[in-house]
Amino acid sequence: MSERxxxxxxxxxxxxxxxxxxxxxxxxxxxLYLGDTARVPYGTKSPGTVLRYALEAAAFLVxxxxxxxxxxxNTASSVALEALAERFSLPVLGVxxxxxxxxxxxxxxxxxxxxGTEGTVKSGAYxxxxxxLAPEVEVFAAPCPLFVPLAEEGWSDHPVARLAAxxxxxxxxxxxxxxxxxxxxxxxxxxxxxxxxxxxGVTLVDSAEETANEVAGVLARDDLARRGPLLPPRFFVTDVxxxxxxxxxxxxxxxxxxxxxxxxxxxxxxxxxxxxxRR
Amino acid sequence: MSERxxxxxxxxxxxxxxxxxxxxxxxxxxxLYLGDTARVPYGTKSPGTVLRYALEAAAFLVxxxxxxxxxxxNTASSVALEALAERFSLPVLGVxxxxxxxxxxxxxxxxxxxxGTEGTVKSGAYxxxxxxLAPEVEVFAAPCPLFVPLAEEGWSDHPVARLAAxxxxxxxxxxxxxxxxxxxxxxxxxxxxxxxxxxxGVTLVDSAEETANEVAGVLARDDLARRGPLLPPRFFVTDVxxxxxxxxxxxxxxxxxxxxxxxxxxxxxxxxxxxxxRR
Numbered sequence: 276m277s278e279r280x281x282x283x284x285x286x287x288x289x290x291x292x293x294x295x296x297x298x299x300x301x302x303x304x305x306x307l308y309l310g311d312t313a314r315v316p317y318g319t320k321s322p323g324t325v326l327r328y329a330l331e332a333a334a335f336l337v338x339x340x341x342x343x344x345x346x347x348x349n350t351a352s353s354v355a356l357e358a359l360a361e362r363f364s365l366p367v368l369g370v371x372x373x374x375x376x377x378x379x380x381x382x383x384x385x386x387x388x389x390x391g392t393e394g395t396v397k398s399g400a401y402x403x404x405x406x407x408l409a410p411e412v413e414v415f416a417a418p419c420p421l422f423v424p425l426a427e428e429g430w431s432d433h434p435v436a437r438l439a440a441x442x443x444x445x446x447x448x449x450x451x452x453x454x455x456x457x458x459x460x461x462x463x464x465x466x467x468x469x470x471x472x473x474x475x476g477v478t479l480v481d482s483a484e485e486t487a488n489e490v491a492g493v494l495a496r497d498d499l500a501r502r503g504p505l506l507p508p509r510f511f512v513t514d515v516x517x518x519x520x521x522x523x524x525x526x527x528x529x530x531x532x533x534x535x536x537x538x539x540x541x542x543x544x545x546x547x548x549x550x551x552x553r554r
Numbered sequence: 555m556s557e558r559x560x561x562x563x564x565x566x567x568x569x570x571x572x573x574x575x576x577x578x579x580x581x582x583x584x585x586l587y588l589g590d591t592a593r594v595p596y597g598t599k600s601p602g603t604v605l606r607y608a609l610e611a612a613a614f615l616v617x618x619x620x621x622x623x624x625x626x627x628n629t630a631s632s633v634a635l636e637a638l639a640e641r642f643s644l645p646v647l648g649v650x651x652x653x654x655x656x657x658x659x660x661x662x663x664x665x666x667x668x669x670g671t672e673g674t675v676k677s678g679a680y681x682x683x684x685x686x687l688a689p690e691v692e693v694f695a696a697p698c699p700l701f702v703p704l705a706e707e708g709w710s711d712h713p714v715a716r717l718a719a720x721x722x723x724x725x726x727x728x729x730x731x732x733x734x735x736x737x738x739x740x741x742x743x744x745x746x747x748x749x750x751x752x753x754x755g756v757t758l759v760d761s762a763e764e765t766a767n768e769v770a771g772v773l774a775r776d777d778l779a780r781r782g783p784l785l786p787p788r789f790f791v792t793d794v795x796x797x798x799x800x801x802x803x804x805x806x807x808x809x810x811x812x813x814x815x816x817x818x819x820x821x822x823x824x825x826x827x828x829x830x831x832r833r
Contacts, residue, residue: 313603314593321794324592393797421714424703435700435721439714515600518672541820 277499280305280509281490282336283345286328287315288427288523289460290347293370295527296487297345298508301494304501306508307339308347310523313513313540316423318392318459322354325394329355330362331539335511337363342499345490346370349458349482350392353400366493373485374456375404379412381478382454388447388477389416391458392423401458415450419443419459426464427522436468444472456480464526510534556778559584559788560769561615562624565607566594567802568702568739569626572649574806575766576624577787580773583780585787586618587626589802592792592819595702597671597738601633604673608634609641610818614790616642621778624769625649628737628761629671632679645772652764653735654683658691660757661733667726667756668695670737671702680737694729698722698738705743706801715747723751735759743805789813 281301283294287310294308311317311332317325329351333344344359344367346352352369360367378387389401396418405414422443425436447455455477457463463481470479494500512519516534524531560580562573566589573587590596590611596604608630612623623638623646625631631648639646657666668680675697684693701722704715726734734756736742742760749758773779791798795813803810 313599315598319594319797320592321796324793420707421700421703421709424700428699430700433721435714435718438717442712442714514603517600518598 276502277342278501278503279340279342280307281343281345282307282309282333282339282341283347284309284311284329284332284336284351285348285460286311286317286351288519288526289423291523291526292460292463292483293345293347293486294508296483297490300487300491303505304494305506307336307341307511308508309336309511309537309539310519311513311539312519316392317348317350318394318423319420320394322394322398325350326355326358328540329359331541333359333363333367335537335539337365341365343368343490343493345486347460347486349460350394350398353395353398366497368486368489368493370460370482370486371400371404371458373489374458374480374482375401375408377485378454378456378480379405379408381480382412384451384453385409385412386450386452386454387412387414388450388452388455389414389458390419390422390443390447390455390462391416393418393420395458401456413450415447415452416458417443417447419462422459422465423461426461429525431464432468436465437472440465440468440472444469448473452477454478454480457482511537513537513539555781556621557780557782558619558621559586560622560624561586561588561612561618561620562626563588563590563608563611563615563630564627564739565590565596565630567706567798567805570802570805571739571742571762572624572626572765573787575762576769579766579770582784583773584785586615586620586790587787588615588790588816588818589798590792590818591798595671596627596629597673597702598699599673601673601677604629605634605637607819608638610820612638612642612646614816614818616644620644622647622769622772624765626739626765628739629673629677632674632677645776647765647768647772649739649761649765650679650683650737652768653737653759653761654680654687656764657733657735657759658684658687660759661691663730663732664688664691665729665731665733666691666693667729667731667734668693668737669698669701669722669726669734669741670695672697672699674737680735692729694726694731695737696722696726698741701738701744702740705740708804710743711747715744716751719744719747719751723748727752731756733757733759736761790816792816792818
């Protein structure tokens, strides 16, 4: 049992799809969400830069004394998960492993597609995670850089999204995939559009849902579930909250307000400094 | 006469369209270009955050002893130009005033459209600049958030770009504009697509070309033209150069290599600190 909060972070609003699933499964948990909106997006940036940003975001949440860290960003999970788990002595969950596990469990023909940001696809993290579970599976990955701006523009069901999705998915469909991992926390917003193009023969794997299931496992395993009175979630961002409240509210389907701005860049430590706090 | 370089900065590759025009008009000038790729884009961020980033970018170039600063980014020009001109004692040019001047000079029906990032449109900078010259002109501004990712994806002439442009331009066309300011340094890449939709009745104003003309004026006015032997331009970025070299090379139409990575965030000064160097 632990009364502490669960800390969740992403580069911006995308991780709210993960937040939403965790909140739905565990209404009794207190959730702290940090969006690094002053430096969003992570998906086009280098592994070293994303690692630095992720360490700073995590350090902020650890300072809030969270009991668990959820990296609700595929790019950050791809390049920073190991470093985060090494640096901080609390459970650290990413979105890659849960998505990979689910994909392996649902594929019938052993041909899995993965879509994500440039950073996530380049890292090869999904391919490694899938092959660690099932070396015989063939993985076909494709970056879809326009999906994030399309989702943030509120154009997830727009003909522009449909046309872009047809272009991005065509090579994956040509490979005969029967499973597609939505390897970016923004992409669940495009589910309807993607499903219409792929048809019933392809199962969509939503990392958000799978990650929430993984949180359940850790809460049970480490006896971390919260029993105290209900507490509303708290949201933090690194730029002024206006845009996060507007776009994030649309993501969650409920108004988002009372978001606090915090500074995390360079304030806490140098990324190569070993003096990080451990608990 | 001055042998010093001209400093140009942008959040990323977009300002290369301005760089290209300046380089074309003044092959004898040495050009230093800085792309703040670790924090790109600026267009979705708050004025305060963009101001801080612009001050840091400018301070880096001033440290390189440039003779003139060109803010090759509409968002940064919108919110930071005045502060930059106050802080540094060298000529500081933005892209807003040149574009506004050109637009006012070409419009026949006094109905000007402006497209740009969310930040640029929200700032109202173009409307103010146009009204300062011609209060009778009606200005209709529209943010086009997908144009930057479309240009960076290399999809400027793609059907997806065409469809998105039709959606964004429709309200401006309904207002009967005869002039459209491309108020983002990425947008000149979409000229062909935009022109095809707007037809011959609408003149496109490219800030890049107009800004290069403004540089000519300052070089002449302050007698700053360079007479020394030709020097190749130098490029700096704040994230690893790989993506900048790839996307920027496509922007320039020539291979881009030998790009140096530098750190500028928080390294130089606190934005509210008055101890900035003056020359």
